[in-house]
Amino acid sequence: MDFDVIIIGSGPGGYVTAIRAAQLGLKTAIVERELLGGICLNWGCIPTKALLRSGDIYEQLGHLGDYGLSAENPGYDFTKVIARSRKVASQLNSGVAFLMKKHKIEVIEGTAKLEKGSPAPKVVVALKAGGSRTVQAKHVILATGARARTFPETGLVPDGDRVWTYREALVPKTAPKRLIVIGSGAIGIEFASFYRALGSEVTVIEMLPRILPVEDEEVSKAAHKAFEKRGIKFRVPASVKTLTKSKTGVAVEIEVGGKAETLEGDVAIVAVGIVGNVEDLGLEALGVKVERTHVVTDSHGATGVAGLYAIGDVAGPPWLAHKASHEGVHCIEQIAGQNPPNINAPIPGCTYSNPQVASVGLTEAQAKEQGLEPKVGRFPFRVNGKAIAMGETEGFVKTVFDGKTGALIGAHMIGAEVTEMIQGFALAMTLEATEVELQATVFPHPTLSEAMHEASLDAYGKVLHI
Amino acid sequence: MSIDVLMPALSPTMEEGTLAKWHVKKGDQVKSGDVIAEIETDKATMEVEAVDEGTVEDILVPEGTEGVKVNAPIARLSGEDSGSAPPPPKADPAKAEAPTAEAPKPAPEPAPQPAEAKAAPTPAPAKATDGGRVFASPLARRIAEQKGIDLSGVTGSGPHGRIVKADVETAKPGQARGPAPGQPQPAPAQAPAAPRQVQSLEQQGIAAGSYDLIPLDGMRKTVARRMTESFRDVPHFPLTIDLEIDNLLAARSKINGILGNDARVSVNDMVIKAVAVALKRVPEANASYTPEGIAMHHHADISMAVAVPGGLITPIIFQAETKGLAQIAKEAKDLAERARSKKLKPEEFQGGTFSVSNLGMFGIKNFASIINEPQGAILSVGVGEKRPVVRGDQLAIATVMSVTLTCDHRVVDGAVGARFLSAFRALIEDPITMIV
Numbered sequence: 001m002d003f004d005v006i007i008i009g010s011g012p013g014g015y016v017t018a019i020r021a022a023q024l025g026l027k028t029a030i031v032e033r034e035l036l037g038g039i040c041l042n043w044g045c046i047p048t049k050a051l052l053r054s055g056d057i058y059e060q061l062g063h064l065g066d067y068g069l070s071a072e073n074p075g076y077d078f079t080k081v082i083a084r085s086r087k088v089a090s091q092l093n094s095g096v097a098f099l100m101k102k103h104k105i106e107v108i109e110g111t112a113k114l115e116k117g118s119p120a121p122k123v124v125v126a127l128k129a130g131g132s133r134t135v136q137a138k139h140v141i142l143a144t145g146a147r148a149r150t151f152p153e154t155g156l157v158p159d160g161d162r163v164w165t166y167r168e169a170l171v172p173k174t175a176p177k178r179l180i181v182i183g184s185g186a187i188g189i190e191f192a193s194f195y196r197a198l199g200s201e202v203t204v205i206e207m208l209p210r211i212l213p214v215e216d217e218e219v220s221k222a223a224h225k226a227f228e229k230r231g232i233k234f235r236v237p238a239s240v241k242t243l244t245k246s247k248t249g250v251a252v253e254i255e256v257g258g259k260a261e262t263l264e265g266d267v268a269i270v271a272v273g274i275v276g277n278v279e280d281l282g283l284e285a286l287g288v289k290v291e292r293t294h295v296v297t298d299s300h301g302a303t304g305v306a307g308l309y310a311i312g313d314v315a316g317p318p319w320l321a322h323k324a325s326h327e328g329v330h331c332i333e334q335i336a337g338q339n340p341p342n343i344n345a346p347i348p349g350c351t352y353s354n355p356q357v358a359s360v361g362l363t364e365a366q367a368k369e370q371g372l373e374p375k376v377g378r379f380p381f382r383v384n385g386k387a388i389a390m391g392e393t394e395g396f397v398k399t400v401f402d403g404k405t406g407a408l409i410g411a412h413m414i415g416a417e418v419t420e421m422i423q424g425f426a427l428a429m430t431l432e433a434t435e436v437e438l439q440a441t442v443f444p445h446p447t448l449s450e451a452m453h454e455a456s457l458d459a460y461g462k463v464l465h466i
Numbered sequence: 467m468s469i470d471v472l473m474p475a476l477s478p479t480m481e482e483g484t485l486a487k488w489h490v491k492k493g494d495q496v497k498s499g500d501v502i503a504e505i506e507t508d509k510a511t512m513e514v515e516a517v518d519e520g521t522v523e524d525i526l527v528p529e530g531t532e533g534v535k536v537n538a539p540i541a542r543l544s545g546e547d548s549g550s551a552p553p554p555p556k557a558d559p560a561k562a563e564a565p566t567a568e569a570p571k572p573a574p575e576p577a578p579q580p581a582e583a584k585a586a587p588t589p590a591p592a593k594a595t596d597g598g599r600v601f602a603s604p605l606a607r608r609i610a611e612q613k614g615i616d617l618s619g620v621t622g623s624g625p626h627g628r629i630v631k632a633d634v635e636t637a638k639p640g641q642a643r644g645p646a647p648g649q650p651q652p653a654p655a656q657a658p659a660a661p662r663q664v665q666s667l668e669q670q671g672i673a674a675g676s677y678d679l680i681p682l683d684g685m686r687k688t689v690a691r692r693m694t695e696s697f698r699d700v701p702h703f704p705l706t707i708d709l710e711i712d713n714l715l716a717a718r719s720k721i722n723g724i725l726g727n728d729a730r731v732s733v734n735d736m737v738i739k740a741v742a743v744a745l746k747r748v749p750e751a752n753a754s755y756t757p758e759g760i761a762m763h764h765h766a767d768i769s770m771a772v773a774v775p776g777g778l779i780t781p782i783i784f785q786a787e788t789k790g791l792a793q794i795a796k797e798a799k800d801l802a803e804r805a806r807s808k809k810l811k812p813e814e815f816q817g818g819t820f821s822v823s824n825l826g827m828f829g830i831k832n833f834a835s836i837i838n839e840p841q842g843a844i845l846s847v848g849v850g851e852k853r854p855v856v857r858g859d860q861l862a863i864a865t866v867m868s869v870t871l872t873c874d875h876r877v878v879d880g881a882v883g884a885r886f887l888s889a890f891r892a893l894i895e896d897p898i899t900m901i902v
Contacts, residue, residue: 341624342623343630344632405605405608405612407605431604432604432605
């Protein structure tokens with residue numbers, strides 16, 4: 001037996017699982033075919049946040065006068081913006097390498113494939129350096145993640161030149177003058193927000209009736225308005241018929257409201273969903289159950305094949321880094337016999353556009369669909385002292401309580417820094433708080449978070465500052 | 467150095483008790499062996515003696531507090547070693563914030579709910595009994611309230627045994643901690659009896675205000691729970707016989723003539739002696755059912771039911787088969803008196819291998835008691851009265867007493883019970899054989 005546990009994939013699911021495994025005294029190896037830290041660190045969460053920060057600051061420069069400030073000829077060097085983003089990613093990538101070393105986790109660089117084995121499948125790694133290495137462990141955890149969904153039949157395939165996925169969108173040579181973003185989930189909206197901040201003409205196409213379709217309807221509506229105000233154009237709901245490329249750009253034929261329209265741009269970003277990385281792993285031969293590109297698991301990540309587990313994006317939505325880490329830690333603690341607490345923790349979701357969007361739990365509509373009688377509270381930032389002082393009065397906080405039990409069942413926010421605040425509601429939900437605890441909690445003044453308190457009060461008719 | 471005085475366990479199964487009385491107050495000097503408090507459980511009152519010397523620095527649990535957890539601090543003594551424990555400097559606001567190394571903490575006010583505040587932290591599931599702190603999420607509390615679930619009866623599945631939403635969603639209204647299924651001998655923990663009755667009296671048509679509600683005390687809860695469990699879980703059956711006791715009464719007169727008034731022997735004492743001897747002759751009737759096997763008891767430890775204000779208690783004549791009638795009479799009298807004044811020690815009423823319950827003095831002719839688990843049988847003794855009896859073909863008059871043996875069929879079968887009663891009859895009807 002070479003290892004106690006082998007983890008395939010070193011994204012936020014895999015590498016965190018590896019650290020926890022090592023902490024639990026398990027001899028651990030991690031297989032990575034590309035870069036430690038996976039998509040999140042290298043091509044996702046982190047580098048996009050770096051870009052968005054540049055975009056936000058640049059956008060602020062346009063409002064300096066509001067703050068009594070001035071600057072001469074504000075501008076940007078796109079190459080440097082991109083370079084900073086890469087530097088941030090690279091710093092974190094080295095950080096993961098350090099963590100692996102610190103915890104004595106063996107990093108095997110190469111592409112893994114599973115073969116039948118006992119007590120867990122054998123892992124055959126086609127090494128990056130050439131040759132192959134077969135390793136056997138007691139447990140194998142798949143953390144291979146996911147990638148952008150593509151539609152070759154309509155031309156929605158990245159070519160690295162005119163048609164991008166998130167990956168190409170992170171490292172272009174120049175900012176496109178006219179950008180078409182296909183898909184208005186978090187990824188599409190973040191790129192739309194960033195490129196718009198740098199001055200691109202951006203049009204977002206969404207197939208569903210509203211943008212950010214997983215968010216609460218009121219939030220979608222407010223986001224739509226806020227982005228439109230910044231000059232982003234929307235085609236909602238619109239279906240993409242074809243995407244054709246020319247030497248100078250792309251033409252996207254869409255159908256919106258029963259009418260055909262052709263949008264022309266320099267570049268199109270395809271952000272129409274995620275598919276699990278389940279191919280070429282030998283899963284079929286092992287009899288691993290795969291449904292709609294994701295490995296089917298139980299609540300502890302077990303696949304049903306002896307010794308094989310799956311966590312994170314490859315094990316299904318929501319495709320979020322923090323969900324992957326959470327599942328990974330639970331999975332390895334279960335393997336190690338730690339009996340991890342079975343807590344039904346809700347998973348918050350964040351979009352780092354300007355304004356930001358964050359939510360956790362059920363939307364008002366979902367609560368009604370489940371037969372609950374939600375009590376809803378709202379509080380706008382425009383009457384929040386700190387927001388006014390900051391000049392960030394856009395957006396609101398919305399709370400959804402179960403009218404019967406008083407349990408907080410959902411919270412939805414749009415505005416400045418809401419991604420930093422949503423954990424408060426996540427914590428409340430994890431602790432099974434009711435309106436009483438939220439209303440009794442003392443929120444510091446002046447903060448944006450007071451809007452969370454007020455929204456909790458508002459659901460019960462006790463709002464103070466309206 | 468301060469020493470915490472902890473709530474003592476009066477018996478191995480005691481989980482909590484009432485702090486009935488303090489014999490000391492703040493500032494009193496105590497030395498080892500001094501009685502400092504009285505603790506009351508559902509069955510007995512016990513005196514708590516100081517084990518350390520020192521000054522009573524603080525009373526942490528006020529007199530009359532119910533449901534004080536075993537091992538919860540009830541008072542604090544400042545020990546002899548005053549050198550290392552200077553009294554906290556008083557009334558110097560300037561210095562008030564300076565941390566004084568090792569100084570005792572400012573004496574906390576007696577908490578309004580000391581049992582809750584002082585509950586010993588335990589990683590065990592939140593199976594708290596009355597008065598103890600129940601760890602439950604706010605939502606779980608809310609749902610429990612709405613569904614009428616007593617959280618002290620719910621086992622928490624959350625971290626550190628915290629009761630979460632899922633636990634109360636699966637719980638049924640009125641659910642309390644009951645024995646796990648298939649556990650034939652629930653631990654004699656002082657848990658509340660399962661409040662089977664979900665509907666209130668009002669809901670059942672009895673107007674509020676038309677009755678007084680007497681709160682359930684520990685003894686009532688214990689009686690309710692143990693009797694419910696026994697009657698429900700023990701497969702029991704009665705065997706009744708009539709005994710002629712004229713010989714027994716004659717023997718009693720003779721004996722009492724010898725012993726004199728101070729040490730008079732009662733019929734019940736003679737019944738206890740006869741039971742003990744009969745159990746030695748039919749040892750299968752002196753047995754307890756356990757999942758591991760049948761426990762055949764070495765001695766006949768006879769529990770005698772004593773009615774006390776608010777309930778009943780069963781103090782034990784240990785090894786009654788080895789004791790003479792005078793000894794049994796003396797012990798029985800002493801135990802009954804102390805039972806009525808709640809002065810029994812736990813070991814005097816916990817245990818026993820066979821019970822005798824006598825309602826003859828109330829004129830009850832015949833009755834069948836409920837098994838006192840884990841004992842295998844209980845004998846119910848009726849009144850001795852003159853009744854017509856048939857001798858040969860002649861009607862005659864004799865003093866007759868009916869007794870009923872309730873048997874746990876898992877351990878005492880019908881034939882065993884009959885043999886025991888036959889041996890018992892021989893002893894009662896010819897009491898001289900008791901001394902053989």
